[in-house]
Amino acid sequence: MLDDLTDKIYEAAFVPDLWPDVLEGINAASTSVGGAVFLFADEQPVRGRTVPLLQDLLSEFLVGDTLQFSTAVSRMCAVQPASFVDVESFLTAEEIENDPVRKRLRALGIGAHTCTAIPMPSGELAIFVFQRRLGEGNYDRSGFDVLDNLRPAMARASLVAARLGLEKARGTVAAMTAIGLPAAVLSSSGRVLTANPLLEAMSSVFLPVAFGGMAIGHADANRLFQQAIVAARSEVEPPVRSIPIPAAAGRQPLILHLLPLRRAAHEVFSGADILVAATALSASSTIPSPSLLAGLFDLTPAEARLAASLSQGKILVDAAANSNITVKTARTYLERIFAKTGTGQQSQLVALLKSAELPQINMREQG
DSSP states (O other): OHHHHHHHHHHHHHOGGGHHHHHHHHHHHHTOSEEEEEEEOTTSOOEEEEOGGGHHHHHHHHHSSTGGGOHHHHHHHHHOOSSOEEGGGGSOHHHHHHOHHHHHHHHTTEEEEEEEEEEOTTSOEEEEEEEEETTSOSOOHHHHHHHHHHHHHHHHHHHHHHHHTTOOOOSHHHHHHHHOSSEEEEOTTOOEEEEOHHHHTOTTTEEEEGGGEEEESSHHHHHHHHHHHHHHHTTSOOSOSEEEEOOBTTBOOEEEEEEEOOTHHHHHTTTOOEEEEEEEOOOOOOOOOHHHHHHHHTOOHHHHHHHHHHHTTOOHHHHHHHTTOOHHHHHHHHHHHHHHHTOOSHHHHHHHHHHHTOOOOOOOOOO
């Protein structure tokens, strides 16, 4: 069931009219009744999609100032939780009672909330929120697990949705232009069907190879990229869908994202199977934030915290202590991190994280 939902999430990135149905599907899997996705960016109005039950209310919120005065919205934009969390635990009883958004939702029978925030290297912030009916209590571990398992797909779909402005991509050329990032669409065999001028201009990064394929100019990044293409050809889930490309002379570090094109998205891109899009990062010595690591490499929050500690140069024993876990648990997490990042040694992992020089995303609080 979650595999089908994952496909639908990626599809909705290019056909946003499908978001209400996708959110309803996530509701069914997580025993929710309400759901919405919001996109925040500096100097732009808040955008969003929701389930039919809340559509009229969302339309009112997006054109008015209710979101601006919501303590819950501003608190979640500030906290930016890297997994789905119990929103109520971040608010006082008085804040919950007086929040203007909560007042309107309670009138519709909506109670407990959970949400996650997805900061993107390109600067936008996506927030997914789901709600239960009044009287059903807060989310339990099983509900959080379902949502967290779908979060990596939500993160990559948000990257495209934010660039398209939650508007439908109506054709290959229009979509590639609207995305506004270096991008190409590939067949399942890795053959480049079309690339936009932004990607074509980066001839030192994206290299043409035999039979119309593409390679990455950095050896380690190319190894992960080719592994992902082979996995897509075999119709299995690739271990890595976000690949750091280190900075080079005159160029910022990049993160390369691979998104499967399923169902209607496959039709939008004239039968292509994979979208490759690159986002640039401002060169920085700042240590990777756990939330960005979680989104980039599909790490759980606990795995992301451990990876962030290791990237600071800590040995495993100290990183485990810093994360409040045992060394045995840290070793288990480390093996999972190796698998998800395509590395095999701690030194390789640290070099990978450092090479990307991932900056903290400083979003202006909105709402």
